[in-house]
Amino acid sequence: MTRSLIMDTAARVIFHSAVILSLYLLFAGHNQPGGGFVGGLVAAAAVTMYYVAGGIDDVRSLTRLRPWTILGGGLALASAAALVPLALGDMVMESGYVEADLPLLGHVKATSVLVFDTGVYLVVVGLVLMVFAAVGEEAEPEAGT
Numbered sequence: 001m002t003r004s005l006i007m008d009t010a011a012r013v014i015f016h017s018a019v020i021l022s023l024y025l026l027f028a029g030h031n032q033p034g035g036g037f038v039g040g041l042v043a044a045a046a047v048t049m050y051y052v053a054g055g056i057d058d059v060r061s062l063t064r065l066r067p068w069t070i071l072g073g074g075l076a077l078a079s080a081a082a083l084v085p086l087a088l089g090d091m092v093m094e095s096g097y098v099e100a101d102l103p104l105l106g107h108v109k110a111t112s113v114l115v116f117d118t119g120v121y122l123v124v125v126g127l128v129l130m131v132f133a134a135v136g137e138e139a140e141p142e143a144g145t
Contacts, residue, residue: 003054011053018046026121027114036078036117040124047128056136059129067129074122081116 022042029035051059063070085094097111 007053011049015046015050018042018049022046022121026117029117036120037124039117040121040128043121043125044128047125047132051132051136056132059132059136063129067126067133069126070122071126071130074119074124074126076119077122078116078119081112081119085112 022039024039025034025042026036026039029039047059047062050062082093085096086092093116095112097109099107099109102108
């Protein structure tokens with residue numbers, strides 16, 4: 001398979017911007033439109049572009065973690081964000097928050113919704129990586145052919 005110089009260059013230039021946009025959507029999502037699902041979809045689109053440009057080997061080079069590890073970690077994180085309030089005597093998915101004054105960022109307020117959205121983000125990205133791992137594998141030759 002020959003690689004397209006234009007697609008390779010576009011993927012490498014746009015990929016990082018798309019990931020930054022997906023992280024912005026993740027962090028802004030609980031106050032504005034966006035969130036973990038939308039941010040994950042934008043990150044998935046960036047991974048898709050990387051796959052089209054370079055194939056499964058380039059996608060695998062994006063992270064050392066296996067796709068199912070990312071998906072499972074996201075599922076555990078989202079489940080924990082949903083069930084920890086229940087263990088503390090509140091309702092499922094009850095929202096909590098923490099405020100802090102950080103040196104470079106100033107006054108920051110983080111809610112448990114961000115933890116849940118981060119889990120959803122990781123589930124979406126992990127699922128897309130699993131799809132590419134399944135679809136992108138070279139078919140093994142059949143015995144006897």
